[in-house]
Amino acid sequence: MEALGDSFLKFIVSLHIFKKETSWNEGRLSSLRSEIVSNTNLFNLGKKKLLQAKLTAVPFDPTAQWLPPCFRSLAALESGYEFVNELIDEGDSKKKNQALKAKTPAPVVVAECYEMCSLNRTHQVICDKSIADCVEALVGCYLLEAGMRPAIKLLKWFGIDIDDNLMNLLSSSSSSAFFSENCVLIGPEAKIHSIWTA
Numbered sequence: 001m002e003a004l005g006d007s008f009l010k011f012i013v014s015l016h017i018f019k020k021e022t023s024w025n026e027g028r029l030s031s032l033r034s035e036i037v038s039n040t041n042l043f044n045l046g047k048k049k050l051l052q053a054k055l056t057a058v059p060f061d062p063t064a065q066w067l068p069p070c071f072r073s074l075a076a077l078e079s080g081y082e083f084v085n086e087l088i089d090e091g092d093s094k095k096k097n098q099a100l101k102a103k104t105p106a107p108v109v110v111a112e113c114y115e116m117c118s119l120n121r122t123h124q125v126i127c128d129k130s131i132a133d134c135v136e137a138l139v140g141c142y143l144l145e146a147g148m149r150p151a152i153k154l155l156k157w158f159g160i161d162i163d164d165n166l167m168n169l170l171s172s173s174s175s176s177a178f179f180s181e182n183c184v185l186i187g188p189e190a191k192i193h194s195i196w197t198a
Helices: 002-020 026-036 039-048 074-089 093-103 107-122 128-146 148-158 166-171 188-197
Strands: none
Touching: 002 026, 002 128, 002 148, 002 166, 039 128, 039 148, 128 148, 148 166
């Protein structure tokens, strides 16, 4: 998908620049196209759309990188059982309330623990190129599954300037691509034309 998206992106951007900047030379057009389709630019566009938050940089392995909701370590569970057993043994409800208050951690400690767990479990390192490759792969998916028009809309959504009339240009045929009836061919062109029209 990435290769397809990359090729389509280069093609559409080249066509857009060529039609928009008619007075520019080939080197300048090529330089602008390279800047638009560069991994750095695609990374920045993907990052603006928070693509990094939707990516997983490593294959999913539930035993190594996933914690079920409300997960507690075995040691915490065992100490909790002891605490519950102590409460059950206490007959007086006033003593139970005091014991419960004494055993409940302060909110600050809970928050610090939560932050530490969150930092250790929810962050991943994704290189810039992976986000750029993801942008290209998404373009390839849109192109393959929905067609050129939606793929161009996706490029515009990412922030790549593409002319709206580009689809009209792609769907129309150029009159200069056909031979005129009045056209007289000589030399090798005449031979080639006779082979192709026979």
